[in-house]
Amino acid sequence: MRKVLVLLTMFLFTGVLLAQRTITGRVIDEKGDPVQSASVTVKGTLSGTTTGENGNYSLSVPSTAKELVFSSVDFEDVTISIGSSSVINVTLKNKSDELTDVVITGYTRERRMDFVGASAKVGSKALNQVPNASIDQLLQGRAPGLYVSAGSGQPGTGASVIIRGVGSISGSVTPLYIMDGIPIQAAAFAALSASDIETVDVLRDASATAMYGSRGANGVIIITTKRGKNNSKTVFGVNSQFGISNRTRPKFEMMNSQQRIQYEEEVGMENGVNIGPGWRFSRNNPANASLPQATLERYDEIRDSLAGKNVDWTDIFFRQGKFQQHQLTASGGSEKFAFFTSLDYLKQEGIAIRSNLERYSFRTNLDFKTDRLSIGLSTTINYSQSNFIESENTTAVSNPFASIYYALPYEQPFINGVLVAANNSSFFGNVATYDQREGSSALERLYSTTNKNNEVKGILGLNLRYKIYDGLSIVATGGLDYREVMGLRQVRPGTFTGNQSTGGQGSFGESVSRFVRLFGNAGLNYNKVFNKIHSVDVNAIYENTKATTRAFNYTGFGVDPLLQNSPVGITPGSVVNGQGQFIPSVGGSGSINALQSLILVGKYVLDNKYILNASYRYDGSSSMPTTNRWKPFYSVGAGWNAGRENFIKNINWISDLSVRASYGLTASPISGFNYLALYSVARYAGTTGFGLSNISNDTYNWEYTKAFNVGTDFALFRNRIRGSVDVYNKLTDNIFISQRLSATAGVNSLSINAGELKNSGIELLINGDVISSKDLVWTVGGNIAFNKNEITNLGQVNEFPQGTSIIRVGLPMGTHYIPGWAGVDAATGNPLYYNLDGSVTTTYDRTAQSDTKFGTYLPKYNGGINSTLSYKGISLDVFFSYAGGNKRFNNEDYFNQVPNFATSNQGSAMLRRWRKPGDVTDIQKFGTARNFSSKDIQDASYLRLRNVILSYNIPQSAVSKIKGLSSIRVFLQGQNLLTWTRWTGFDPEDNNNIAQFEYPAARTVTAGININF
Amino acid sequence: MKLTNYITYTLFACVFFSCKKQLDLTPPDQIIEGAVLKDIPGVEKALTGVYAQLNGAFDNEIYASVLYSDEANLHIENNTGRGVNTYRWQVDATNGDVGAAWAAYYFTIDRANRVIAGAEKLTGANTQQENLRKQIIGEATAIRAYCHLQLLINYSENFDGGSLAVPYMTVAAIGQPARETVQAVFEKINIDLTTAAGLIPASAVNNNRITLVGVNAIKARAALYAKDWDGAISAATAAINAVALASKTAYPLIWTDNSESEVIFKTKRVAGQARIGDLFYDRSQEKIMYAVAYEMLDAFDEVNDIRYASTVLSRSTTEDRFSIAKYIGGDAQQPGRADVKNFRTAEMYLIRAEAYAEKTGQLGLGINDLNTLRSARINGYTNATFTTKEALIEAILLERYKELAFEGQRMSDLRRHKLPVTRIAEDVTNALGAVTLAITAKEYYYPIPNDEMQANNNMIQNPTYR
Structure with missing residues (x-):
């Protein structure tokens, strides 16, 4: 500080020695108000001054000075050449960067x-x-x-x-x-x-x-x-x-036909188990020992023929998905009105056949403004239609992402042009097949069924503000969120799948689910600045929300092949000879919940430097028992815009700086009626009755979160580096614990407010202009968030094992809980597991051996990295996302190695299984129980090149040659281009702890154009 | 401007005057317990709910017993992995196939206890209402006894009186009850059954529900496992006297649900409900999951035994595709949907025959019962003779294997006699060595489910799983 002053004095002194003159003037903002404490410097020197309270300044400059630079925290820098004038008045423009947004x-x-x-x-x-x-x-x-x-x-x-x-x-x-x-x-x-x-x-x-x-x-x-x-x-x-769009590839391999036939024979020889034609037609099979030579030769031919076929199931189930999106927009405004309207069409084919999304989105936003009244209307109506694959994200055979692996490599789906499915070869003309027809059945199912959603989604919002008098306004918001999804499920008559339906003639089913949330609030806002430095802003609002859902579905049978796309094709149900014929199924459900609230939000700012925020909210919810129905929530926060203090302003490398802290109480949303003892419809032998579906809980309460946050926002080196750091500590108590109950209680579990959970972490955001010249700009940035999650209390107990995971005090959520894998016993081929004391055993006991040291599926850190490089009209945007420290079960590996599924194709890893004493391998002997263990837990950390856009703005000079055009931009874009991970399954990214043949993210490349006129 | 003022004030009015009552909501498609149990019609509906909960519980037992025992084999067409670990006796406490019955029965017991407690608080406005109320309590009490009996049969460490059975629940409560002894559970079952017998009117004959005959049938099965031979004889006799064996023409119709002959109690399946046949045959792929064991095929006299055609369905003339016929059902539109028969008169004969055999000097009566049953089932049957108790009991056990095939009894029959499970060579192609399950093997008895072990600190695991 002192150094700076000395330097300044020295420069000023030097100035005196040279010829010098005085320049005066006033600095104002766009509204005409004076800007105080703006710095006025001679360009290329540190010589300068700051403006006073009325925005005036006076500065002595050497005669060599050519330009003056005006800068202030909230404004763009302005450089003005001095010329011969001695009075320079300047209007500064508000700047928009992260700190002033x-x-x-x-x-x-x-x-x-x-x-x-x-x-x-x-x-x-x-x-x-x-x-x-x-x-x-x-x-x-x-x-x-x-x-x-x-x-x-x-x-x-x-x-x-x-x-x-x-x-x-x-x-x-x-x-x-x-x-x-x-x-x-x-x-x-x-x-x-x-x-x-x-x-x-x-x-x-x-x-x-x-x-x-x-x-x-x-x-x-x-x-x-x-x-x-x-x-x-x-x-x-x-x-x-x-x-x-294209498929990304997993890192595991399945057997080819040759390997498969060999595997079948080996398993037959070693275990006597028949898992397919490789053994059934083997000369080594004792069952074939007495067969005549001609038959054995025929068997050899069958084996050779099968081994020679290699069906690429991925070609059958997957495709290159096409993508297109078109948007028309119009926007503008007069003095009182402004509008934005758009029509958007998108069509995206999934990488699996049949799956797609097609949608039409309409939006119109209107604003009306007079001196006292402003009204904003936001409306959007959207229609979309999606087709889905069968059994998405399950391990079922009918899920194409599973059946491409289950299907045997020698299984040919089409025989003489006819798709032959399952074992019902008679249905397709008595074709003999030696495989399980798994891929073919999944394919037949895709062809003969429909799984479609039609969605209408509308959001309507009205914001209103009416100034009553000086600083006091009425504010109100009202709106509607509406969603109706109509599902269509068809099984075509006359197909193999259609034969499985009730009555054997297909089915036609529709479902409708409707969600409506009405929302309204109104209140007063008081907003005023006293004595120019005391800024007050207070809102008092009353709010009401009510949400209802309603769902209905039916499925009819006996579909007429000529009217199979309409419900009129359904045969009405009847009773013939005491037996129901084509009785349709009907179902439905509904829910409702309401929330009433009183909200107070206040803010006080002193001199643009010291800030106090506070809020109070009193919520009443229909989902709480009367004892806990109304509860208060609050927050307080304070901030200091240090960048506005003169002693910070005088530090040149700090362009802006603020620190802030907050503390408050909130809760996570709850709906439904879990606090009541409830009975649901339970039918028996055609009679309607009621059965217990929920047990009561009078102490049912919110899950409260107390959160503390301290953070700083900064801009350094003339805004070349911008960023923020936040540190937080979030303590949630009263957490529902699904306490596992003895079955004698009549329910599996009871939700009690007993747990306590802590999330603490640090988040960093930084962006920097690496190169910032007139033509070439390169900005690099990124964010990272570390979160530490810990269960701190579980009430009466210390842990709740939940299947393959455990909720235990001291551990983070999502912790895996499974016996440790100790490899394969080279002598016997048996799988080995760790006991908790570290000893190794062949017995598997999930109750006694499960350990918690295999991590959690929630990441320890995650974030993104972005870079924008632009040269003249060309710009390259690169964006990576990443998550790390998360471990997940890879059930895909499990399924591909478990002997229970040996009649399906298996991973080529099975070829290196233990076969004789002394074999050192990680794949146990065929036939030993393949249990869930830490072997199936893998590191699912990833770094993904999420998005790349290379775009070119055609120069204005060229664009303006075409009348009416104002800009043209062309671009090439890639989504999910590369992923770095040690995960061997389809996709490391998933929303749960286990990979079960989920539909993986696609790699999409697009090219597009934006035209404005 | 006036218009906007108007809008504003209306909005205000809308928001402020919406009353607090708006938060007093109840779920649109569920009912609060108090509203259900407030009167006798409500309690009757809750009893229907008890039956609904019970419906399906026995399926779990049947499935586990079929997979575990020598009734079926794992067919090569089973590519789903379904039940494979269970079939191969690769079982621990987390196994869902053998553990499913535990919660299914206890949940039913809880609902029955709620009905009993609810009904006991009410009084009928007239005799008819009062009798209905008593019947409701009677049926719920009988269901409670039946569920505990099945829990004991499945999860006891063995059937010796002093061994650990299961907790006996008489109130709906959240707790951590400890296992009671086999003897204690049998005593409570008998008390409940006596109570039920006093409340259920003889006029109630719907075999979808528990009738007086049903109570006797439960009593007979309980007495057999308790080795209470006199009790077994008297209860089985009462049941036999009330419901006769099916004729040879009626017998096949039992399995297509076209005859109620000799069906004492069954859990009814209507259109749209779970199809028990799906457990053994995958309709969507038309694949056999579990086939009738060759051992079972060998045991039958295919030509003369009328049970063969109702037990075995050969789906192919060229390949071995022997499906379980008992659960094909009678609805051509919904194959696999069949009523689940919990008690039949045939079982009563076999119980009584065994009880007579065990009682000194009544071998002849036992032989009579066995011959009566066989001649009802086998064309041209000539009465067999037995000279020793052991020979008769062995024959009864084999007869149970055939008569009660796939009806969830085989595994407990073996355990009751402390016999190993033995599978013949043709049945073990895909068993991966699961050929003989000795009575000393760890997996011989079912474990107490892991979920229960984790939730109940007073629960003791069966010895071999500790």
């Missing part, structure tokens, strides 16, 4: 500098025109502290999103989504277009989430869609892209 919290809009919460913003660049149809998946790696993992590559599938670690054991861990002020359903984004989104704000700490009270504990994701600008000319945009 607006944070939208749903109830308020805050300047980033006035907001003390931990939040991150994802801009439209990361969201628009990415070839992935689900908005939540696009957030992967884009914001610190946000862990996004998709469980399926079916186009449009929602992702699991976790903010700052898992905060519940059995309850909801899903964040709350708010779109333009209206709460919307999580994981239901298939119908919504991400190209309409302007920004996504991810709110992570209590000062932001406590405003949402009993729904805020898992974080809040605020989606803001694009709006028109007042006083702007109408701009039309056409955005199109086309592309293809």
